[in-house]
Amino acid sequence: MSDEEERLVKIRTRFEDLCRALNMDEEASTEAWSSYENISRNFTLEGSELHWLACALYVACRSSVPTVGKGTTEGNYVSLTRVLRCSHISLIEFFSKMKKWQDMAKLPQDFCQSTDKLERNFTVSAVIFKKYVPIFRSIFKTPSEELLRVHRSRKQRRHPCSVSELFNFCWVLYVHAKGNFPMISDDLVNSYHLLLCALDLVLTNALLCSARRDLLNPSFKGLPEDFSSRDYRPPPGPLCFMEQLCELHDGLVLEAKGVKEHFWKPFIKKLFHKRILRGKEDSLSGFLDPMNFGDSFLSLSRLYEEQVLASGGLDERIFTGEGASEDIGTPEPSLCEEVENQDSTLYRLHTSLAASVLKVSTPLTGRKYVQEVRLASPLSTAMKSVGRLHTLLSGTRYGPSSKLTQILRGCSRDPSDVISQRLKDMLDIFTQHHEDSTDDSKGMEKDMAVKFFHLSEALYYRILESIVEREKMILGDADLSCILEQDVFHRSLLACCLEIVTFSYRPPGDFPRVIHTFQLPAYHFYKVIEVLVRSEQGLFREVVKHLNQVEEQVLESLAWTSNSPLWHSLQSAQVPTCQEVHENTNSTWFYFTSGGDISPGLTCSSSTLVTPQPSGDSSSSAVDGGEEERGDLIHFYNDVYIKQMRQFAVRYSRSSPSTGADPPPLCPYPTSRTGSPRRMLLSSKHSIYISPHESGSAPCPALPRERICYYICSSPPNRLQEINSMIRTGETPSRKRSIPLDKETSPKRVCPDNHTALLRRLQDIANDRSSSR
Template identity: 50%
Template sequence: LSLIQFFSKMKKWMDMSNLPQEFRERVERLERNFEVSTVIFKKFEPIFFDMFQNPYEETSKPHRSRKQRRVPCSVKDLFNFCWTLFVYTKGNFRMIGDDLVNSYHLLLCCLDLIFANALLCPNRRDLLNPSFKGLPVEFHTLEIKASEDPPCIIAMLCELHDGLLVEAKGIKEHYFKPYIAKLFDRKILKGDCLLDLCNFTENSKALNKEYEEYVLTVGDFDERVFLGADAEEEIGTRKFPADVPGEKTAARAHVECHLQQHFEKKRSFAPSTPLTGRRYLREKEAVITPVASATQSVSRLQSMVAGLKNAPSEQLTAIFESCARSPMESIVSRVKEIGETFCCSYTQSTDEQPGSHIDFAINRLKLAEILYYKILETIMVQETRRLHGKDLTALLEQDLFHRSLLACCLEIVLFAYSSPRTFPWIIEVLDLRPFYFYKVIEVLIRSEEGLSRDMVKHLNSIEEQILESLAWTRNSALWNALEASDNKVPTCEEVIFPSNFEASNGGSGLGHLPMMPLSPIIHPRVKEVRTDLGGSLRRDMQPLSPISVHERYSSPTAGSAKRRLFGDDSPKEMQMEKILTKGTKLTIAPAASIGAENMSTSPGQTVLTMTTTTGPGKAGQKVTIPLHG
């Protein structure tokens, strides 16, 4: 029974046995750790083959003497040692274990260390790939002395293999190097060169022994299973290619297909929902690995906030000062309070997941704060134009609006880093109702053009999750809103633009389903994700929701029959009302009296004739309707 089959059967068993949520969360965390390790290992192989010789092509040399002699480590031994060092180090930093981005950068640190030792160790250059781009210029001519400072190729690895240089260097300096020094202090690692003939065997044995103790005490599963000869049966992947590079056997293609099906939804670690889980459709973007997807999301996020500070800009400060009552102090204090709550919860260990280091929490919070002030400024500019310069004090004093917006920014940052703390973790930590969080999603999407496609899809999936279940819980704020509006729920026609109802006669509608109402979130970015029609839409052709952000967070008018959620009355209804009030001539007569008309009627049938006049002295249109019965 492979691990993939185990998790599949475990889910079915948990559903049939109706096991408690705590047990389900533990299994989900174990599965996520397995998924992260699988993704990292699939990335580890090609990087190792790029830096070092291919261990599969290595030929073993027969011993000519019966006397046991120490032999230098082979490329295959180096491959196993590097992976074991990575999984053991990752186990020590449990806050990195199920974080895909941090785990990947930790792997790059391990490869950097092994490369430096292979380069500086005498007579061990044969392990290196002579065509690797990270080799020093004098590699083929000069000998590098062991006393020299080890070269750092983190920058080269990040450039070649989808890494983030700042993140990787931070992991190396603040976590990896101090931990390796600790391993030397504990005598787990010995010698000036880890790969030296006298040191490698002892280092490898000691490292494997320590890792075995870790697995038996606090570990989830032995991640060295990827190195075994039967890895294909136990997991669904191979340790080394069993065929010539560039070719695939039918068995390997089947294994890769099986893995692809299991990890398809983990490309961005976003939840799959009925609307966003379009797994059977071809992706618009090129197929990329989960690691590349995660690092690209972080790069996109960092480019969105590049050059900005986690404080109000001059323009935003000017908007605050133009209000009747400046909200600057309350906004800054609220952001500080939410930040302290976030850092405390992010670093706190629970039964479901270990706490992260405070440095990670501060880094995530800073990005979210910059994004919050950036989007808040955009929203204020939009609202000023919409309301023609009216005072924005009432909106800026809405506590729920600010909490929801900052929570949404934190969720975007956590998603970009593929954090295991997925929604609704953030609203549980900040004690925010899903109903209020839902309100800010459209506002944020239409205010920030830099969001990637995956980020928009993730927010869309959260919206669906709230609409499906979270908004209908016992303590939901939705019930209070319904009670305040005298339990008068708006109909679909009252809250959706008439242009969003697709015609069934093959007209100019964009869709193919008759009379299928689209979501009121009609921003072209969202429509692109939901309907895959975004390529034919222009942003200036799409009407934004006419409701202001202030109205979105206000209570409905007491005693109103219906609440204007997303716009004015239907233009079609207004046009019909105009026609009926300006002049309409109705005639009801037997069919025989209009025999001159080219109309098929049965004897004795009554018809209704309606003539409209569009203006004085102008002929109107004549409509004849048969009345059956």
């Protein structure tokens, strides 16, 4: 047996052990091993073989399986988390190798898109979990503050939940709800608001259950004012803490309330109706009671496991597990780990404070005047993007404004009806593309798609109005019917607005899926981007950078596909051939024109002689029958350069009769442009200006008493203190008028002996420089 065969036998043995540990069916294991053998023969698989076998098993598990009833089902209900744990591969490494496996196996596009969505879901959940831990600790007590539970007998199974159990319950409730809404599962903003809804529900139940108020943190700012009193009674009616949670933890109130009304409440009511959550269905409360919590948690966990196995997704309870750092691939602190590390954190904090006190302060750095740089998290960036989008669309309705309506009616052919009908058709296409197959969430997914489209429609009309006004400024009173009747322009503009809205909610956007949805060529989509950015000045920086990346992606690959209209444009434009481009570049004079190669001219000027060289014959023959003539550098020097430069060069000779009387003009100095900014007002509240400092020999004019000037690199530092004092108090400090710093002593006079020729020489230089400017 050769070494290669022996290696395959060992790999086969490990693969069979892995299949037995996963209880894998024979059909899926055979398919996985066959694909591994084919790829290993054609490619070099670096790293552990078991990791690549895990990728092959995942692909085999997600293949379609025929059912007895009807149709097919995807997957064989094998958990991805179990596959990763049994193969000893972290989640981040799995996604990295899975992308390579997809390229090597040439898997279908639908499978690649599902894997990409799975990775985006994991990324969103990782960001949300980092926010979940500190928010939960601010609302509820930490496990260290909880009283030790008394040992109970086996018959006494009903017991109040602990803080750690409540932590896990709230996270499972959230990830189960997020998995039921596929459209917002990778939406960072709406996923965060869904987490706030889960925390709001648990907080409300803790307040309504009198026996469970001990779980709450008394220092939480969102609690009612009289919560600490013994006679506290919850107010009648439903409780809601969404405004307080959004205010304390950077949420958008309107967006969060919309998610709660349209997504969260119907979902929770179904859980109560199906007896997954035990309690009062009318008030959505009671599941924290000791008699209901255990059954509710167990039923919810089972339901979530079924959902994960059916969808083939990731079991996001991995974040709260004991080996979360090993399973994920990055150190991720849990709730208990943070509590255990509090002492070490406090020690490091005191050490750093002591070190900062003993550190010598350096006034030259001026760091105390610089604001502290706070690194923005992906969630805070997404929240700011959504907030800026709503600010941009504030006061804009879902339709054309009165001004745009008047402009459209002023055209020879009113395009208003065509535009509105086009938007309705595109709305139908967009909603059909985003509808989910399950009946439970189909209506909710459609509502989210309609919401995104309406925001895009408002942005579309706003930008269309800006484009039309810009064209009217250029063309005057010309008829714009021809421009407004271009169907591809309007469809591309709306698709670009939809990409902006999608990017604001779900970075990094939905491109190129948006152009595939509406069957738009990437070339036409690219032409609309620059028009949109120029017309709308209110776009925030992140959106402009994203559109630049989209342009680069189109220029790199998408515009050069076989069915791209770019090829037709190139054929109709009659692009010149390479022979026509290089027709004029072969001439000798081409290299001495503006922008050409001036190296021969510089070489000749460095060795200028009035007498032709004795070896001035050309070493190459001239080309007959054409306007151009080829020759070497010596031929150019004798026949071209000397004829043009003889009279000028003679003036530099000592034997010239005009030496001293008619000196040649000197090359003028380049005009120096002031680098300082123009005089400008720095603040609308204070009279503070910055202007360029004109340095010269003339004395500075006397300044009024109420003005204080500070010259960079020359004024003393107390001038800045006086300016700061003037801003704070509004009064000018009374002081004596200072001597201008720019005042200089008069220059020394030149000795009068034999200075006539020198003065005449200096006067000629000054005249030459003034005439050349």
